[in-house]
């Protein structure tokens with residue numbers, strides 16, 4: 001019997017959700033480091049000091065708070081960080097299991113059934129949506145809103161009515177063809193909006209020897225979602241075709257990282273699972289502007 005159980009991505013993440021936040025995943029830790037240095041540069045300390053350059057006067061959303069779409073929010077690792085920075089988040093994922101973890105966390109903050117965190121925190125709206133249904137091809141194929149699944153119609157209304165300041169998508173791109181991902185992002189961020197796209201992904205060097213997956217105690221097998229190896233060159237090339245320009249004027253915005261070359265140091269900083277990854281570039285992060 002194969003020790004790998006390949007499943008549709010949302011099914012795999014429904015299973016993974018039970019341990020996703022606690023299984024000592026090294027890539028998530030590298031992602032935390034990258035995100036913690038980038039987000040403060042993208043989001044003004046008081047989000048009410050929103051840049052004027054990407055205001056859209058036609059939108060009926062007059063709030064000055066920053067609004068961000070999170071594609072593949074999962075259990076909310078970054079959703080909560082954003083909300084606690086005062087950012088309003090439209091959080092999208094198509095795994096019910098992952099979203100259940102997020103909504104449980106949001107309720108804990110709030111102490112009731114609404115999806116708001118704290119009084120000073122940004123509002124979080126959660127949508128169970130397959131983001132590939134917002135790619136150019138898929139949008140053209142949708143003839144009526146009645147045909148849209150899950151929360152797709154509600155998400156469409158939200159992005160049409162709000163000024164979107166940026167998109168964040170962390171560790172999701174691996175599961176989606178590049179053209180589909182960037183056409184979706186360009187659909188959400190209007191041309192010339194100057195809005196940002198913060199994107200992280202498993203690095204191609206790690207992807208060459210591994211892919212996302214987790215050890216499922218129940219089935220005693222490694223569960224694997226659909227996964228693609230996207231190289232940095234391919235990502236930048238496809239992004240350019242959809243009007244996304246790399247922000248390269250800020251030091252460290254585009255970064256490739258790993259756990260380093262020293263076994264003991266890596267284990268000390270990232271835990272036992274880091275040993276396997278010593279010397280491997282694991283994480284790729286980049287920020288684009290929509291032109």
Ligand SMILES: C[S@@+](CC[C@H](N)C(=O)[O-])C[C@H]1O[C@@H](n2cnc3c(N)ncnc32)[C@H](O)[C@@H]1O
Pocket residue numbers: 009010013028031071072073074075076077078092093094095098129130131132169170171172175176212
């Ligand atoms: C590795 S997790 C990352 C979650 C979160 N962004 C983080 O960094 O912790 C990948 C997430 O992408 C979601 N995902 C993958 N393909 C998707 C799709 N087509 N539509 C919506 N969500 C998707 C999965 O359900 C999962 O929650």
